[in-house]
Amino acid sequence: MIIEDQLTFFIRSMWIGINGVLKIQMKKFI
DSSP states (O other), rough: OHHHHHHHHHHHHHHHHHHHHHHHHHHHOO
């Protein structure tokens, strides 16, 4: 349970970080 929670939190934080970078890149292109 604890390991799964840490894994989901890590994936979620990574996904949020990737989305943030993509949004910044899109703003630069536009």
